[in-house]
Amino acid sequence: xxxxxxxxxxxxxxxxxxxxxxxxxxxxxxxxxxxxxxxxxxxxxxxxxxxxxxxxxxxxxxxxxxxxxxxxxxxxxxxxxxxxxxxxxxxxxxxxxxxxxxxxxxxxxxx
Amino acid sequence: xxxxxxxxxxxxxxxxxxxxxxxxxxxxxxxxxxxxxxxxxxxxxxxxxxxxxxxxxxxxxxxxxxxxxxxxxxxxxxxxxxxxxxxxxxxxxxxxxxxxxxxxxxxxxxxxxxxxxxxxxxxxxx
Numbered sequence: 001x002x003x004x005x006x007x008x009x010x011x012x013x014x015x016x017x018x019x020x021x022x023x024x025x026x027x028x029x030x031x032x033x034x035x036x037x038x039x040x041x042x043x044x045x046x047x048x049x050x051x052x053x054x055x056x057x058x059x060x061x062x063x064x065x066x067x068x069x070x071x072x073x074x075x076x077x078x079x080x081x082x083x084x085x086x087x088x089x090x091x092x093x094x095x096x097x098x099x100x101x102x103x104x105x106x107x108x109x110x111x
Numbered sequence: 112x113x114x115x116x117x118x119x120x121x122x123x124x125x126x127x128x129x130x131x132x133x134x135x136x137x138x139x140x141x142x143x144x145x146x147x148x149x150x151x152x153x154x155x156x157x158x159x160x161x162x163x164x165x166x167x168x169x170x171x172x173x174x175x176x177x178x179x180x181x182x183x184x185x186x187x188x189x190x191x192x193x194x195x196x197x198x199x200x201x202x203x204x205x206x207x208x209x210x211x212x213x214x215x216x217x218x219x220x221x222x223x224x225x226x227x228x229x230x231x232x233x234x235x236x237x
Contacts, residue, residue, distance in 0.1 A: 002155050034212065036223040045205055046156065048225035052212075057225065089156055093212075093220050099169055100146070100209075100221065101156040 003021050003028065003101035011109040012080045020075045020106045023089030026102055030071035033093040037066055037075045040105075041088045049088070050075060077108070085110045113138035115228035117206045119191075123235045131197065133206030133228050140164050140187040144209040144221050147191045149202040150230075155180040157202075161209055161221055162189055169221075196235045203230045 009078040012018040018069050022035060029035055040045035048057050050066035053073065065076045073092075077084055090103040119131035132202060133145065141164040149157050160170035162180040170178050179192040206228040209221040 032214070033220075034222055037237070038224075045227040045230050046224075047227070048223060051223040051225070075208075091156075093217075093222055095217060097158075097172065098220075099160065099171055100148075100224070102156040102158065104155040 002104035003094060003097070004092060004099060004103035006088075006090060006103035008104070009107045009109065011111055013078075013111045014080050014082065016080050017078045018080060018108065020025040020088050020090075020108070021079075022073045022075070022103050024071050024073075024101075026071065027096040028092045029068065029073060031095055033095075035066065035068050036091045037064075038089045038091065040089065046076060046089060046104035049084045080110050082110050084108060113143075113208050113226055114145060115206050115208065116228060117228035117231055119145075119204075119231050119233070121232055121234060123196050123233065124237055125197050126195055127235075129196050129200065129204075129233055130190065131204055131231055131233075132188055132190045134186040135208075140184060141199070144211065145189045146207045146209045146224055147183070147223065148205045148207060148227075149200075150205070150226070151199075151202045154230075157160075159191065159193075159204075196233075198235050201233065201235045203232050205230045 024089045037050040040046040053068040054066045095102040114136045117133040144161045146161040147159040182189045207224040212222040
């Protein structure tokens with residue numbers, strides 16, 4: 001059972017827009033801590049996609065965007081492409097754990 | 112540009128000790144915290160803990176009794192030891208660079224993880 005809650009799967013057709021939600025609580029996202037998003041392809045390490053809610057590292061396309069409100073955050077992917085098919089994880093800091101917590105991951109399928 | 116390269120034993124028997132090391136190339140070893148995260152087969156990510164160049168550590172309470180992290184600043188390396196492993200510890204273990212953030216109530220804390228090592232599959236089986 002992950003501390004942050006994500007939908008197990010989302011899907012969309014090429015060119016469409018999808019969003020992935022991440023719900024936390026008053027000890028993590030709701031306490032004001034930032035949310036970060038990672039993309040993971042099978043057999044590889046997670047890669048930072050969005051940091052501190054809405055910032056993209058160099059090289060990440062602007063098709064990927066993040067937002068946060070209250071105890072939740074969202075990752076939006078526009079102009080879906082076949083190679084966006086991957087697992088996506090959210091992460092934040094939790095002050096009851098005094099460390100990082102993750103969502104259970106969302107598998108994106110491009111139809 | 113920081114790069115991480117990790118290694119360690121991949122097959123352990125129950126009750127043995129897991130030992131992994133991560134080498135840091137590029138960047139300043141003393142400027143960051145260094146984290147370990149694991150991912151059980153087909154499951155999500157679990158934060159194990161973190162350490163800085165001074166040896167200050169924070170561990171996940173669920174693993175604290177079995178975890179020890181250490182650093183070797185002369186080699187820009189940090190290590191993870193997990194004692195008394197069981198089948199439930201079977202996972203891909205990752206090392207990662209942790210960036211720090213700050214607020215008035217929390218003080219300094221770690222937030223995003225970037226970059227990550229390549230991962231090491233550790234299987235615990237008799």
